[in-house]
Amino acid sequence: MKKIRILGKGKTALALKEVYKDAEIFDDSEIDLFDKESDTLTVVSPGIPPNNILVKSSINLISDYDLFYEEMPFSIWISGTNGKTTTTQMCQVVLEDLNSSYGGNIGIPLSKLDKSKNIWILETSSFTLHYTKEAKPNIYILLPISHDHITWHGSYEAYKEAKLKPLEFMQENDIAIIPNEFKDIETSAHLISYSNSDDLCEHFKIDKEKINFKEPFLLDAILALCTKKILTDKIDYEKINSFRIDKHKVEEFYDRKNRLWIDDSKATNYDATLNALIPYYDKKIHLILGGDDKGVDLNILFETISKLNLIVYAIGSNYYRIITYCKSYNIEVLECRTLDIAVSRIDENLQKDDIAILSPAAASLDQYSSYLQRGEEFKKFVFNLS
Numbered sequence: 001m002k003k004i005r006i007l008g009k010g011k012t013a014l015a016l017k018e019v020y021k022d023a024e025i026f027d028d029s030e031i032d033l034f035d036k037e038s039d040t041l042t043v044v045s046p047g048i049p050p051n052n053i054l055v056k057s058s059i060n061l062i063s064d065y066d067l068f069y070e071e072m073p074f075s076i077w078i079s080g081t082n083g084k085t086t087t088t089q090m091c092q093v094v095l096e097d098l099n100s101s102y103g104g105n106i107g108i109p110l111s112k113l114d115k116s117k118n119i120w121i122l123e124t125s126s127f128t129l130h131y132t133k134e135a136k137p138n139i140y141i142l143l144p145i146s147h148d149h150i151t152w153h154g155s156y157e158a159y160k161e162a163k164l165k166p167l168e169f170m171q172e173n174d175i176a177i178i179p180n181e182f183k184d185i186e187t188s189a190h191l192i193s194y195s196n197s198d199d200l201c202e203h204f205k206i207d208k209e210k211i212n213f214k215e216p217f218l219l220d221a222i223l224a225l226c227t228k229k230i231l232t233d234k235i236d237y238e239k240i241n242s243f244r245i246d247k248h249k250v251e252e253f254y255d256r257k258n259r260l261w262i263d264d265s266k267a268t269n270y271d272a273t274l275n276a277l278i279p280y281y282d283k284k285i286h287l288i289l290g291g292d293d294k295g296v297d298l299n300i301l302f303e304t305i306s307k308l309n310l311i312v313y314a315i316g317s318n319y320y321r322i323i324t325y326c327k328s329y330n331i332e333v334l335e336c337r338t339l340d341i342a343v344s345r346i347d348e349n350l351q352k353d354d355i356a357i358l359s360p361a362a363a364s365l366d367q368y369s370s371y372l373q374r375g376e377e378f379k380k381f382v383f384n385l386s
Contacts, residue, residue, distance in 0.1 A: 008045025080143025
């Protein structure tokens, strides 16, 4: 077993420590104990940014993907800004009969995945890819990329570079399905590019009418079916239609007055919010926005929603920024600051054929412990309406 040391004490790091029991493990509070001259393999937890003092003090940095690359079975990596969790889970549903297992950024940490499985399906974050120096997938599924994690990466260009990094290492027998904007990228992999779900359906001969999902989950389902088609030349409509979407992802429910509310608390960036709104363009929309937006430029969001029939309810630490954007695009906006007040104000305005949606385009940690807690609180406030 290789000698390593571990940076961070989160889920990935602690799971790794269970496997490498002799490994030293450090966080920022232990910088005085950290040997800056050591060339020991140093595995970085994905959440630790490049400007971290431990990272900057390390010589031989790798990701956990690199560490386990030689033991990794056939692997499918799934990345992108939005939809990677759902696509990963959908791939597991359609590939489980091929003895697959999934994990990585969700579920089971990489170090705990079953090496006897034929296939690993890995939700792969840009953080992990930033630190990866050698490992590559056999199949790379890249969902569309939009502005996210700018603070961590330092720029949108650096974020995109991380997402595209696996293509540098892939070989001619590997396959990558990527957005059309990257179709001319230099790689040895066999590239399949797409602009939308129709492109993929045409290429893989998939009948979209047989899939029981609408956007934003339709593309995820199609990508999962493409993966099964690559491996088996079969399109498994029955398996994909058996999949159930996680809570807090465009989750529809009704209040006591039979009015439609939607919990999309997992929409932590503007691209996820824009995708969530697509099925409701013909409705009047009461949209709750706000939280920690990580300083991302939100002009695309507000330019798009300015064309819709909607009211914005501004919450979270960036509520004033939301209000400023709305005024600049002539969008009706109400200052609420907190989720309970937003729900109360919507209750006053929501008509039978309208929809109310929490799709914040921002992270939750300014006011909640997670998007899960934010979503549960949202539903609680709605169900408590008289």
